[in-house]
Amino acid sequence: MRCFCEHNETYNLKLEGEVDTDPIWCNQCGCNFDIEEAPISNGLKDELVRWVMMYGDWINWDKDTLRPNGIELENIHNKLGEQLTEKVKKELGIKYKVTFSPSSTARLYAGLDF
Structure with a gap:
């Protein structure tokens, strides 16, 4: 896949959820790749796409x-991410x-150590 690396191409990928990204x-x-x-x-x-759209469901964004x-919701999200990584x-x-x-934002919000 084409990226910003030295050779403009990589075969070293990671699956990661984030707000408003693929x-x-x-x-x-x-480099964030277009899923298409x-x-x-x-x-x-x-x-x-369905998985990444659930990113942050453990956070009350208004408050x-x-x-x-929240921690349980994030753990579920991470487990599904692991399963999808295996499929990829x-x-x-x-x-x-x-x-x-894996996401660790719930732990940050909760003030827990990693």
């Missing part, structure tokens, strides 16, 4: 506070290295 990133330069350009099935793209069950790995094959970067 979930596939270059694990080296940090990812060489994966449309079904998996749809799953990834900028953690929801009462399977579809991309051995040419790509794919890692998952």
Whole structure:
């Protein structure tokens, strides 16, 4: 996939949820890839888009506070992210290295150590 790395291309990807971004990133330069350009099935793209749209459900954005069950919601989101990462790995094959970067925003809001 084309990115900002030295050779303008990477096979080292990470899956990470974030507000208003697509979930596939270059694990080296940090380039955020357009999900439509990812060489994966449309079904998996749809799953990834639904997953990333749930990012931050554990935060009450109006009050900028953690929801009462926020840590549990974030844990569920991270578990699903791990499962989707395995699906991405399977579809991309051995040419790509794919890692998952879990969210830790609930812990930050709760004031917990990592």
